[in-house]
Amino acid sequence: MAKVKIHSKATSLCRCRPCMIITTLHESGGVNAGTFGAYTNVGPKEIAIAIGMPSHTYQNIKRTGEFVINIPNQDQAHALEVCGESIPPDKSELDEAGLTTAPADRVKAPLIAEFPANIECEFWKETDIGYHSLIIGKVLCGHLEEDLLDKDGSIDVIKAKVPFCIRYPEPLYAVLGDPQVAKK
Numbered sequence: 001m002a003k004v005k006i007h008s009k010a011t012s013l014c015r016c017r018p019c020m021i022i023t024t025l026h027e028s029g030g031v032n033a034g035t036f037g038a039y040t041n042v043g044p045k046e047i048a049i050a051i052g053m054p055s056h057t058y059q060n061i062k063r064t065g066e067f068v069i070n071i072p073n074q075d076q077a078h079a080l081e082v083c084g085e086s087i088p089p090d091k092s093e094l095d096e097a098g099l100t101t102a103p104a105d106r107v108k109a110p111l112i113a114e115f116p117a118n119i120e121c122e123f124w125k126e127t128d129i130g131y132h133s134l135i136i137g138k139v140l141c142g143h144l145e146e147d148l149l150d151k152d153g154s155i156d157v158i159k160a161k162v163p164f165c166i167r168y169p170e171p172l173y174a175v176l177g178d179p180q181v182a183k184k
């Protein structure tokens with residue numbers, strides 16, 4: 001499926017706050033993929049994510065200054081479990097999940113090719129919040145499968161069937177449904 005470039009509204013690709021997989025580069029050049037659910041968009045171009053400091057993702061972001069957020073659909077939820085496990089840097093979570101990469105436009109870390117939405121980010125600042133660091137990234141650009149474009153130019157979160165983690169760590173995922181206009 002072809003993807004369109006999303007610039008001014010790239011932050012909105014994560015307004016649905018589904019679980020996502022962050023891709024980063026190891027020192028060796030290998031691709032790391034980690035699952036994250038504690039994040040939100042906090043400004044027109046800013047996304048904040050609580051990332052455990054021992055994780056490869058945290059260490060790679062601090063070393064390279066960049067990362068890619070990849071949003072799966074319902075059928076790809078198994079990858080969230082695969083990338084939720086810590087594996088040695090010489091092994092690939094994406095290989096294990098049966099996924100491939102595509103080059104990003106603005107960063108060296110790759111996109112997950114099969115996922116419907118991807119957001120390229122550069123590290124901006126962080127706040128130590130205990131075990132986690134609240135990493136704030138600046139969005140550089142986004143990619144979205146064409147048929148998931150909403151009428152306002154961002155993601156149609158119902159159609160995209162993005163999985164939310166509703167039980168953790170014992171896995172249970174759900175998708176949004178039944179959209180309604182709230183009446184006063």
Ligand SMILES: Cc1cc2nc3c(=O)[nH]c(=O)nc-3n(C[C@H](O)[C@H](O)[C@H](O)COP(=O)(O)O)c2cc1C
Pocket residue numbers: 019032033034035036037038039050051052054055056057058080081083084085086087132165168
């Ligand atoms: C559904 C799900 C959500 C998760 N959310 C977070 C999160 O928000 N922050 C975090 O630090 N770890 C989270 N984890 C755990 C990380 O995925 C795990 O520590 C993983 O090993 C990190 O990978 P890495 O070391 O390759 O970066 C989550 C795991 C799962 C399965």
